[in-house]
Amino acid sequence: MDSVNFMSGYRCPVCGGRMSLKMGKSLVCDAKKAHVFDLARSGYVNLSQKQSATGDSKEAVWARSTFFELDPYRSLRQELVRLSQTYLAPGKAALDAGCGEGYYTNAMASACPDSFFFGVDLSKYAVDHAAKEAKRLAAGRVCYAVASVSDLPFYDRTFSLVTSVFAPCDEEEFFRVLEPGGVLVLAAAGPGHLLGLKRLLYEHPYLNEERRDLPQDRQLLFKKRISDRIEVEGEERISALFEMTPYFWRTREADREKLKGLQTLQTEVEFDLYVYQKDT
Ligand SMILES: C[S@@+](CC[C@H](N)C(=O)[O-])C[C@H]1O[C@@H](n2cnc3c(N)ncnc32)[C@H](O)[C@@H]1O
Ligand SMILES: [Zn+2]
Structure with a gap:
């Protein structure tokens, strides 16, 4: 490229x-x-063929971008940057599949100025935000498109690196667009992710289970767990964090009330990274 x-x-x-x-x-x-x-004016392109498929709403995108303002998941961001610098040679391309607002994509693109980055997401609100941020950060060679991870608008063997962070995994598509020897990085919530938030909400907080959609017959280079503690200040950011989690939809109104008026939240964050390599 x-x-x-x-x-x-x-x-x-x-x-x-x-x-x-x-x-x-x-x-x-x-x-x-x-x-x-x-x-679009911000620079993304809509390549989605299914008008009915929409991805995250404007509200969900707002919640994530508000929460990300203070860089709370910096431990995961730093690790993804490190992996992109390790696995992406100059002139090669990476894809962030289900890139959301580009929090990780733009960070990787800024850290690898001689490589090319593509981000796809089904939500036009998310990629619009990502494209604007890329311009603001002058994040270099990064392009965003509305597209599904299950119907990627790229040729076979295009990428040296595919990342999928808290987003749906389509193993067949990811390995199709990876070149031989290319690397897939999947990031998921670790067992103790947001336990501090769950302790506030539930009497018996549970640990997260391992993701069920992990590739089965691929070469796993390694798995890495990142654990950190964060402090979230302000009711608006705490509620934005809650809204971007799957618990938001599962929590009873009475339990949701427990977060009202809360000004500081301290919680564990834990991420599991799975790094696979496509056979050469
Ligand atoms: C939890 S968010 C994660 C976003 C981003 N990777 C991050 O960690 O900040 C999941 C994202 O996947 C997107 N999404 C859901 N289904 C998708 C699909 N089939 N194809 C592409 N994106 C999808 C949503 O719109 C949303 O932006
Ligand atoms: Zn055509």
């Missing part, structure tokens, strides 16, 4: 043709009757 044709990394979601950037504002495929995808 070279910087002039950076966006030709995309595969047309309609006909499979190669895409290129025209006039700096549209992605156009090479079919005779070309398919055209206009870039």
Whole structure:
């Protein structure tokens, strides 16, 4: 991949043709009757074919971006940056599948200025935020698209690195777009993730179970657990944290009330990273 044709990394979601950037504002495929995808003002492109599939709502995106303002998951971010620097050679490309607001994608892109980054997410609100942040941070060669992790708009063997952080895993698609020897990093909640929050909410807080959708017959290079403690200040940020967790939907109204008026929350955060390699 070279910087002039950076966006030709995309595969047309309609006909499979190669895409290129025209006039700096549209992605156009090479079919005779070309398919055209206009870039949004922030710079992302919508390549999703299913109008019914939407990903996270505006509210969920707002909750995550408000929570991330103080960099609370910096321990995970730092580890992902380290892994991207380890596994991504200059000139090579990485994909963050289910990238959300680009909190990790933009950090990795900033730390690897000689490589190329793509982020996809089904939520247009999330990628819009991610693309704006990339501009603000001058995060370099990073492109965002609305697309599903189960129908990635890329050719086979495009990426040296695929990351999937708290997002749905489509093993077949991830390994299809990885080049031989490429690396997949999956990040999930560890057993003790947000235990401090759960202690406040529930009488008998439970530990998280291991993710069920982990690849089974792939080469696991290693697994790493990251544990940290964080302090979240302010009712708005605490409630934003709660809203971005799966517990938000499962918690009874009476238990939700326990967070009202809370100004400081101290909690464990724990992340499990699974690093796989595609056979050469
Ligand atoms: C919990 S968030 C994680 C976002 C980001 N990786 C992070 O950790 O900040 C899960 C994300 O997956 C996206 N998502 C859900 N289903 C998806 C799919 N089939 N394809 C692409 N993205 C999807 C949601 O829109 C949401 O942004
Ligand atoms: Zn096309």
